[in-house]
Amino acid sequence: MIEIQNVRKSFGSLEVLKGIDLTVNKGEVLTIIGGSGSGKSTLLTCINGLEPIDAGRILVDGTEVHAKSTNLNKLRSKLGIVFQQFNAFPHLTVLENVMLAPRKVLGLSKEKAEENAVKQLTHVGLGEKLGVYPTRMSGGQQQRMAIARALAMSPEYMLFDEVTSALDPQLVGEVLDTLRMLASEGMTMICVTHEMKFAREVSDRVAFFHKGVMAEIAAPEALFGAPKDPELQKFLAATH
């Protein structure tokens, strides 16, 4: 369970998160929608501990992410994150990209790590690309590799930060299919996205962020079918 309690976060004088309260249960798929600058991506990087927070608490299975005593590196192996830019490691092959962290962070043997990496890559449809360098692949393939890389750490939660935003339109589908597959397998997921159709389909709940505030959260039918927040109504009208 991920518990977010009254989290505040500023960059300089700009407050991007103005007291967020949110709980995500095991097995749940939550998507977060909202305009740019709404703070939705920042929240993900805070959950992962990549960004410090100014107030409030984030608990992952009861462990406080930003507590000094927390071993962040250990915690992060529980929390997979995939970013908008694919962040492939260009000097490593696809297989090596996926094997690196399990070997160095989890201390798996080379054989174990390779076996696991092959499994994850096959799972996302890249079983044929093991020896290829990421720069030779399409954006969609690189992004699926990044997903496999995160999955190889056997995370209990997956955070997706606008993973299709940097892709050409014709490549969006293959990545969304991968996310759908993960959702159907019962992975706990928080997805920040601009893909409304996708959000509607896979989510258990959808949250709408506006200017650092979670303005509305509801099941997809309710949120898309009968939006209450005036800003959400405007947002949905503009994106359709």
Added chain:
Amino acid sequence: MFNTALTLADLGFLLQGALMTLAVTAVSVTAGTVLGIIFGVVRNQVGPYWAAPLTFVLDIFRSVPLLIQLVLANAFQAIAKLGWAPFTTSCVVLSLYTAAYCTEIVRGGISSVPPTTRRAARSLGMTWWQDMRYIVAPLATRVSLPSWIGLTLGVMKDSALVLWLGLIELLRASQVLVTRLQEPLLILLICGAIYFLISFPIARLGGYLEKRWSND
């Protein structure tokens, strides 16, 4: 360290050496840049195939130690009975040395101008010369200037080697004083400080220009 036999006259001697360093540098960089621009434009015009002999010869100046070049040139002028003074020989060698590097810089600068821009200029009815003068030169200068500043400072530092031909530039002047006064550290520190004071501000300017111009 403040108990020194170093006199004001000695400091004047060092400064004279520094002036010699600057003189050799100024002559060589000026001549080398003119040659470098000519060679660079020629290389660009005739293409890599026909420019191969020129490229090969210039590459020699970058692959043989400058000290060896100086000694060879000095021996050559003696053999050919040219009667060159060490100053002349030094300047000739350093000019060619500068030209070898400058050619690469100029070539890089010219090829950084997009062909489409040049075609646009020519399509407006500009002659080759006008295109070079009003389009290529300003754009290429922007790209090349930081490297050229680096080259100038490089030549200034490398000019220390002309001491081998007996020219009393800054480092040689320091060495003379070291031998006479037996205070190597103090004198060399002053010598180093002079080099640094000449080089550092200009290097910073080059870095600043590079940063400013690469941002847009």
Added chain:
Amino acid sequence: MFSYTFHWNQALKALPQMLDGALVTLQVALLSMVIGLALALALTACRLSGNRILGGFATAWVEIARNTPALFQIYMAHFGLGNFGIHLSPYTALLAGIAFNNAGYLAENFRGALKAIPDTQTRAGRSLGMTPVQAFRYIVLPQMLRIAFLPVTNQMVWAILMTSLGVTVGMNTDLAGITQELNARSFRTFEFFAIAAVIYYLIAKAVTLAARLLAARMFRY
């Protein structure tokens, strides 16, 4: 104009001796590069440490190395340290001077290479649970070395050319030193130094070629 007769045979007889000198030249250059690379990595670490004293020290080193002549740096090692009672042999002074110079230039190359690697790479590594050191070691460092490879190769060629400066502090075992000794005995300056120039040229080209082949093998992406 040319009443001078060239004596190439006499000079060519000394070729084996000169080639021995070339080996010393190569040895000094290689050693100075190994030491220089290690020092440059340390200087880069100092600059990244965020510690003001370490950072200032590294910056001072880099700026002195880049803003004074290499020959001056060798003189400092040879004559300057005499004030502290340290008397380095020509070989050691030459090696120390070039290594100092290499370290400064290489550290600056590393800095440029690091700038070219986006922060998101480190971030991606950290998000997978790596420590900052692991992220640097496995993700940033290999990419940095690749970007810096060409400048490092150039520095190696520079190091070879710089070894010739040893002759000015009395080095007599490397190519320039041996050539100078032969010259002092025979006064066949042009012949001996022309042969030396050819050898230097060939070494420089061989090193460049070897580096290119090595790069093709090492960097497949």
